[in-house]
């Protein structure tokens with residue numbers, strides 16, 4: 125069942141090249157310079173005329189929503205708000221008929237997300253679902269949607285569900301950007317081209333497995349870990365920290381790198397590992413100066429860098445290289461080493477990776 129892997133989580137991490145391909149198959153038509161998604165085509169006007177998009181989700185799916193906020197605003201120029209479903213449903217939110225709600229859920233059964241959908245529907249909003257499980261409650265309760273096609277995800281720690289959610293949301297944003305004319309034809313084409321290359325890039329990142337395992341071995345006894353990223357990769361930092369907490373029980377925090385000096389910098393000493401997403405596109409110079417600040421306080425740096433990087437390599441204690449891609453697609457690659465890092469730490473500590481204590485695969489009670 126585990127296809128030769130020790131754990132479902134590892135199998136699912138390795139399935140990502142295929143899962144991402146399955147997600148864009150039939151939707152990304154590069155030769156025709158088209159993105160075709162039935163749920164979008166059928167509701168194009170509603171989506172294009174939306175005053176704003178409200179994204180609701182929980183946990184890892186909420187992190188995918190945060191990535192989508194950057195993509196939708198950047199490419200499609202539609203204002204986006206991302207909310208924890210549990211907070212949204214109970215705070216008497218302002219929702220109108222001109223709002224579009226996107227609910228993201230792997231299982232399609234998360235109680236708070238389902239309740240947020242019902243609330244938005246009762247106020248007349250158009251509700252779009254991004255689910256993995258076909259025929260799930262959320263898939264049925266929404267007006268339209270797009271499946272992620274990741275295949276079954278058994279490990280409690282979500283991996284391929286996340287990258288395929290980001291893939292679907294990227295396709296949606298590109299489709300809307302094209303319809304709105306907020307992206308040039310050449311930029312649109314470039315995104316299609318680069319998106320098609322993502323599975324082989326992920327394959328490439330997966331080859332760093334034993335290198336990542338040795339980093340995991342160095343830091344497995346840490347009590348804390350900080351994850352930093354900026355822009356598109358700030359949500360990736362949050363996701364990296366969540367993965368580590370869930371399966372290794374090591375306390376971890378994700379932060380926007382620039383927020384470090386507003387508090388968490390006080391935590392940094394020679395015992396603190398700090399994972400920094402420092403790939404070339406997107407505020408690279410600023411991240412480099414964040415790294416220098418950490419170094420001068422003796423923090424241990426594990427940096428995710430673009431292949432061939434030399435600047436960060438000279439500063440960091442460890443680097444993990446990922447292939448170059450477009451900034452909007454970089455979360456799809458930068459997430460992979462963070463999944464492997466938490467996986468290896470948890471395994472080295474002898475934890476139950478696939479079924480961590482206190483956690484359920486889908487949270488059907490609030």
Ligand code: M6R
Pocket residue numbers: 182183184185186228229230231232233234237280281282283370483485486487
């Ligand atoms: O099935 P859903 O995507 O709605 O689940 C949401 C969260 O419960 C889920 O992502 C949770 O945070 C995972 N354990 C993360 O690895």
